[in-house]
Amino acid sequence: MDHTAPLVVVGNPDNRRVGAFRAAAHAAGLPVRVLPWRVLAAGDVDLPDAASVRIDSPGEDAEVDRLLRGADRPLAHGEISGAAAWYAGLCAALDRLAAAARRAGATLLNDPTDIAALFDKRACQRRLAAGQVAQPAALxxxxxxWAALRSALAAAGWARVFVKPVHGSSASGVLALHVGAARVQAVTSVELAADGRLFNSLRVRTYHTEREVASIVDRLAPDGLLVQRWFPKAGLHGRVFDLRVLVIAGEPGHVVVRSSDGPLTNLHLGNRRGDPAAVRAVLGPQRWAAALTECVRAAGCFAGSPHVGVDLMIxxxxxxxxxxxxxAFGDLLPGVYDAAGRDSYAAQLHAMRTGRAADWRASAGLGRAA
Known part of the structure; x- marks a missing residue:
């Protein structure tokens, strides 16, 4: 990283992610300029000459969401709709940013094609498969x-699956689905309104009727679905868990155990953090090292990105x-530190300043924008 080059963050200025990164940069003596996603989502942008540009999440801003969807009005709070249009808008905005970087001779610190693949679960699945990374089987x-899903599950002989919107995030629209001979059950954070609209809720609920589950799937399917076979997860102290592993320039230094009494482990759904040391003790040093190595291999499928958050199931x-x-933006891990005592943002800046991030990107054949 050129320490004299302007450092620009594409983000939502009032978002906690941007605030946390700016605080870490300030502590490191690096001034940061913010390019609001609202500006990029609305049209062409200009960048400072030779800038280093970090792309952060466009989420948690209703106006950015509206602009990316190309819609006349924002969605109601929490409404799930228009994911395919949102994704098309995201890709178009990333293309505009790449063009601006070429004009300015700027360096994009995250590769836009990686971000596009990470927001397309089927594309992400293909990259992981090409890298021979372990993942659940998928249709x-x-x-x-719903009728096509039921038929496909019967043909595959699968009774339990996860149904995921291709362009979703944060468990929005995800269903942990069990289709038996006599019953259908879906555990999800989706709230099905009386008018048929879907909303992302912080309360996990269970639907027991095929009519309700079919209504949800039929609403989600036009924007694309990924259906993965259920992978039975390990449990500890009566709760199942998975791991969020932040891989920064090939180093898996920040680990969060996400513990739940149900199939959805996302922490914002009221779940709890577990103890990584307890998980490591049960796994033993060899299997723990193998698990982290798998996360690094997964990150290597997106080596144009200096950091990714890998969700690993044991x-x-x-x-x-x-x-x-x-x-793509799995680095919001407050209170989690690496072995050197750095939080996720300070660790990213350290990787940038020491050249490790540039070396990681070079392994993917990426560098300064042409």
């Missing part, structure tokens, strides 16, 4: 509706593991 084709036998998700 080959995206079901067009099997119920404590011997297998599988990558559930890879997150």
């Amino acid at each position: 080959d084709a995206a079901p067009a509706d 099997g119920s036998d404590w011997r297998r593991h599988a990558v559930a998700e890879v997150n």
